[in-house]
Amino acid sequence: MENSLSIDRSSEMIVISLEELKEKFYLEDGVSYRVFLGEEEVPSQLNEKGSDKGLVFVLPFIGANQKLEIEVKASSDITVPNYPKLTQAELSHKFGGEFKDREYLGGHFENVDSLHVPAAHTDHSWFIRYEGPGWESDLVGYRFYLDWRNGIDVFGKKVNTPVLQEVGQDGFDSYHEPANWGMDVLKVGKTLGLGSIATLEDGKARRVDVTDSLYAEITNNGPVYSSVFTRYSGWDLPAGKTDILANISIHSGTRLSKMDLESTNSIANFATGLIKDAKAEVLKSDGSLAYSYLATYGPQSLAEDNLGIAVIYPTAQLTQDTEDELSHILVFDSGSKKLSYYFLAAWEQEPGGITTQEEFIAYLDQEILKLSNPLKIAVK
Secondary structure (H helix, E strand, O other): OEOOOOOOEEEEEEEEEHHHHHHHHOOOOOOEEEEEEOOEEEOEEEEOOOOOOEEEEEEEEEOOOOEOOOEEEEEOOOOOOOOOOOOEEEOEEEEOOEEEOOEEEOOEEEEOOEEEOOOOOOOOOOOEHHHOOEEEOOOEEEEEOOOOOOOEEEEEEOOOOOOHHHOOOOOOOHHHOOOOOEEEOOOOOOOOOEOOOEEEEOOEEEEOOOOOEEEEEEEEEOOOEEEEEEEEEEEEEOOEEEEEEEEEEEEOOOOOEEEEEEEEEEEOOEEEEEEOOOOOEEEEOOOOOOEEEEEEEEOOOOOOOOEEEEEEEEHHHEEEEEEOOOEEEEEEOOOEEEEEEEEEEEEOOOOOOOOOHHHHHHHHHHHHHHHHOOOEOOOO
């Protein structure tokens, strides 16, 4: 693989597809794959679900204009190595209680692999721990509300270890208060929060709200990559109902979450965006690269300190950059059925984190440069 840029790169995710594995190694059950950079093993995992199916690993470092050779070894030893767990995805809801007037009374939380959301569930039903699925890397955590709101929120982290398993266990919304692991740092309300799925209707952003049903599944929960799949069935739009298939993923060493969306029917004004906050300055790239960003930075966190949030998107697909009373809005390809973009948050209390607007801009500029110039990979 080759880095064509004159800058060093770190924590770059590489995917060797299932098709490539099959061609090179005769992919079959009972075989494991290990990745090596020289004598050093690089933690990896085999994904069979989600957007990135195949052997996934995160390259720790590649220098400016450097070429590296990675060796993949196949073995009949299927013992899973004990790699450090640097990502996590989870979904937890109550068992042992019952719904009464759309509130879930009693019971205890258990993690599940998937959930068909009960019709009785709504916001503040006390049924789902921290109100929806969560996912995290070693740098930051996220969640979204698995109900009619469907807004994306941020868990700022003060540690580089997994924290989601602790969140919301000691009180339903205790995560709004500072804890040793961190806290919820973004007020979403009726806004687009951070990269929420939406359309633009009558000049206003509309999140995925009225649907026939909701289904969520933890598709990957691995040491270097985790992901969440959601099916929004029958989103009732003016042009007719559509199903939205959403896959959100994150890998180790990054703040970026990737959103891959597919609609069964065309959506005239597929959109996303960011919450508007008077305490934060709006930042935009110049549109000269294949990827661009819309971001804000300032003392907009719920801890009243600096927080940067951003959406990174394919420049060529943007059709409108606008706003309404609550949100900064990006609108994409008219009539699109597919849309992919990234979103991220950087809180100043992260260990060794970004603490100034200048640092945040430099970070975003580098991220869009790397996305616009992916590593060149040849599988031999």
